[in-house]
Amino acid sequence: MESPELRIFQMVAREGSITKAAVRLGYVQSNVTARIRQLESELGTVLFLRHNRGMTLSASGKALLAYADKIIGLLDEAAMALHSSSEPSGSLMIGSTQTAAAVRLPALLSTYYAQYPGVLLSLTTGHTQDLMEKVLQFELDGAFIGEESNHPELQSFPVFNEELVIVTSPSVKDMEKAAAKPILVYSKGCSYRVILEKWLFSSGVSHPVIMEFGTLEAIIGGVSAGLGITLMPRIVAQKQIAEGSLAAHPLPSSFNHRKTEFIARKDSYRSGALRAFIEALPRIE
DSSP: OOHHHHHHHHHHHHHTOHHHHHHHHTOOHHHHHHHHHHHHHHHTSOOEEEETTEEEEOHHHHHHHHHHHHHHHHHHHHHHHHHOOSSOOEEEEEEEOHHHHHHTHHHHHHHHHHHOTTEEEEEEEOOHHHHHHHHHTTSOSEEEESSOOOOTTEEEEEEEEEEEEEEEOTTOOSHHHHHTSOEEEOSTTOHHHHHHHHHHHHTTOSSOOEEEOSSHHHHHHHHHTTSOBEEEEHHHHHHHHHHTSSEEEEOOTTTSEEEEEEEEESSSOOOHHHHHHHHHSOOOO
C-alpha cells in the first residue's frame, strides 16, 4: 500500500464517485477504478459499497480513511517542512463559521494578504463540529469556531468576544412571544443552535419548531420576514438592527456571551504562513 493509492482512495471517498475523483486527480477513470480494486485486493476487504447513486464507504473503508487522512496529512506536512522558507508563502487553508466569516474575517484576511501576498489563502465555511474534524484530519490548517475548544489534540486561541442575542422581526416585542416562534438555524453541529435550544428549554419550550437553512443570508431574510427567530452574535445583525429590519433581544447572562476561537493542531508542523497568521490574530483573555 503506497501513498499514491491512499491519495486516490481518499479522493474517491470524499467525492463518492470514481468519475468525480478522476477529474479532480487528472487521471483517466479506468486507472482510478483499477487502483481501487488493487487496493481492495491487497487488503482483502471491500472498501466501497457500489450503488446507483455512486459509492459509499464500507466499515473497512471508513477505518482506512481515518488512517489515510493522517498519513497523507503527515506526508504533506513533511514536504512543507523541508521546503519552507523564512518568508510566508504557499497555501493556507482556513475554515470558519459563517457568522465569523461574514463580519470578523474580511478585514483580518485583507490585512494579512496585503502583508504576505505570496500566501494562497482559501476560506471554507461550516459548522463548528465539522470544522474541528477537518482540522484534526489535516484538511484545514486552522479554523475559527463558535465555542471554546478543549480537545487534547488542538491548540486554541481566543480571538473575539461575542455578545449573543435573540434576533426577531421588529413585530416581536418580548421574549415570551419570541420563544413561541419557530427557530431558524443551521443543521446540527452549529454551536449557536445548541445555545438557542438550551435557552428555549430553560424557558419551558422543549420541542420548538425547527427550520434548517444553509446560509446566514437565508436565516436573516427569514427572520426579517417574520418566519421565526434565531440566535447570533449581535455584530452579525447590527446593520439590520440599526436599520429597523430586525430586532435584538438580550439573553440571560448564562447564555449571552461566547468566544470565537481559532484552532490548529498541536502536534503538526506549522508553516511560515500559518505561524504568521496566528501572530496576526487579535487576542483576548
